[in-house]
């Protein structure tokens with residue numbers, strides 16, 4: 058379902074509306090969406106060809122990424138989790154993540170690995186960055202939670218095509234017709250939802 062968000066609605070308004078829509082999905086719908094997403098994910102060349110993959114833990118009604126993580130582990134691939142940088146505001150670190158990783162809640166109450174610099178993977182050594190989003194439009198523009206974390210992470214890929222490619226993950230109900238965007242926003246080349254694989258030329 059495409060959204061009926063007003064074309065001139067502010068970023069904050071769209072964020073609130075789509076977050077609310079995402080949180081309102083039933084457990085049954087969430088489970089169905091996660092199963093469909095996994096099937097699509099398993100077939101993507103950008104996933105099959107990657108060995109070092111960043112993936113976040115779902116929060117706030119986001120589509121469940123745990124089945125993707127479990128499958129990547131089964132495939133022998135390495136998974137990395139975003140961790141809020143301890144002093145560089147608005148930046149993320151990516152830490153190697155295994156079933157034994159010790160976790161804590163960050164300031165947004167999202168689970169993240171306890172910081173251990175031995176586990177940090179430089180972003181340019183990742184092959185793929187699975188990217189959370191609140192809303193996306195039919196050109197691949199993305200609106201996130203509002204911290205600019207992924208815009209900063211993907212900045213070099215966007216400007217110089219250096220570093221890992223992003224892959225957006227979302228429920229179908231997070232699609233809107235068009236999003237207002239700012240200079241720093243990084244549009245995504247590829248997004249998967251339970252029922253569609255979107256690609257845009259880069």
Ligand SMILES: Nc1nc2c(c(=O)[nH]1)N(C=O)[C@@H](CNc1ccc(C(=O)N[C@@H](CCC(=O)O)C(=O)O)cc1)CN2
Nearest residue numbers: 113114115116139165167189190201202203204206207
């Ligand atoms: N699952 C997941 N992990 C993620 C992200 C994400 O979008 N999803 N992020 C993607 O960037 C980063 C966290 N970004 C976030 C930015 C703002 C808020 C948030 O809830 N803000 C509050 C108010 C701010 C506050 O409490 O200080 C709000 O909007 O109500 C949460 C996460 C890193 N980890």
Ligand SMILES: Nc1ncnc2c1ncn2[C@@H]1O[C@H](COP(=O)(O)OP(=O)(O)OP(=O)(O)O)[C@@H](O)[C@H]1O
Nearest residue numbers: 199200201202203204205206207208209212241242
């Ligand atoms: N590459 C960048 N360099 C400096 N500041 C940036 C950059 N990207 C974003 N910002 C800043 O981050 C703030 C939040 O940006 P925005 O609202 O677009 O976040 P978002 O895309 O919704 O969140 P996220 O990327 O964390 O999911 C903005 O005030 C913006 O100035």
